[in-house]
Amino acid sequence: MAKVLVVTSGKGGVGKTTSTAALGAALAQNGANVVVVDFDVGLRNLDLVMGAERRVVYDLINVVQGDAKLVQALIRDKRIENLSLLPASQTRDKDALTPEGVERVIGELKGKFDWVICDSSAGIEKGAMLAMYHADVAVVVTNPEVSSVRDSDRIIGMLDSKTAKAERGEAIEKHLLITRFDAGRAARGEMLSVDDVVEILSIPLLGIIPESEEVLRASNVGSPVTLASPAGIAARAYFDAARRLSGETVEMVVPMERKGLMSRLFGRRVA
């Protein structure tokens, strides 16, 4: 049974696209058949992070409007064959998305894949609403700071009222993914602690992704971080989160940078 997952946050720049790519790739690396769908029409990024920007012919809008078939628009990843991308249009705006068209596309995708992962746009406008509407599972991406937490709270309220599942009176499965977490800064009180964020949002924690240079490096080379540096701290955290999404019980630990004496002494200067 295919699951539709939306990666959402309300606030922009917290790591939705990075997390979509990393979780999608991690689930695919574990053997599932995965498609990642970019709902950020007009400001598409997922194709860049997935390294597929030079292979985009048709996009989500073309499929929604019936100008192209789904198979024509899907881009299969070159590194993992069971990972596909449905890119967004950069030239159109979100008004080109219609509820009926989105429903048909999601329905078709559910017939082909185990996981349909929708990368929501920021905000609470039409694009974000359509991205979450058909979701069975939501991953709410939050940075440990107050504005991100408040926007996530708003989005959780909408997940509970504005989705197809909520309208049928069913509960949507919600998970919290804390990104850009810096244990040192949280300990010094410069950042909200994990406990604070979980307490405020009161939904189950899916994972804690530490702040890491690997994430930026992976984005720049056009690769999900779980593919670019699978042994790194961010990738390990994403792998754990993906296993929890699949229903496994994995102990919640924040992966830490293991620093040798030399890098401790010279690391800062070299960087």
Place this chain on the structure above:
Amino acid sequence: MILCTPYRLPLTPGTARHTSDYVTTDDTNPFIRLRGRSVMALVLAPEAPLATWLTALNAQVARAPTFFDGRPVLMDLGGLPANTPDVAGFLRALEGRGIRIIGTEGAHPSWPGIEAWGRPLPASGKAGRPITVPDETHATPAPAAGGEVNSLVIEQPVRSGQCVVFEKGDVTILGSIGSGAEVIAGGSIHVYGALRGRAIAGLAGNAKARIFCRRMEAELVVIDGVYQTADDMPAALIGKAAQAWLDGDQMKMTALDSTDTGDANGQSPGRNIRQGRRR
């Protein structure tokens, strides 16, 4: 529970108690206070023949038995022909159904006994916004003898951007009220989680209403129009279990935990809490 789009209260911070007070005074005469106030009233506009209209009203009241409870009603009689018999008797029949008539408009001066319903207001040009009477027969079971449904329990957190309005009585929230969320109650508000948003209690002029919460981190608390913003709350209470109530015109806030009083109770002498009143 009514979910609505949030609205902004017309808040005027300051020490004045009544922002709508007008004070007239000179050297010799004692001054009197005048206050401006506006209330929301339902407008009922009966149509002839009155017997048919009453039957339709009866059906409406049967579907929503509590709809007219405590609500002021203005009778718009402008639609009745001047020769309508016994309008005063018709109004008495309405009162017999529990409808509280506060005045009439558009009444014909020739109708006998109509002056008993107060000086008629001139018929206003504005029709007002139509209101749908909720069908309560399925939503709420008929109240048990001696008890009326006057409390609302919400089991989920109230999230940022959500607004809960319950004018009839107390609201109990088992979760938290998030930053940017708003709960408005006719009575008291009880929050078993953290209060991070806005709590507005005693909406319909209930000065006895209180606000209780397990963790006080509110952006704004209001009781019967007296408000306090986060800036003005006693710092020692932030993050604590606390309650707010009105002592005359002063909002008081104390810790709920009796061992944790002292300076934390917000009533220490000399503390000048900046607060105001909104109407």
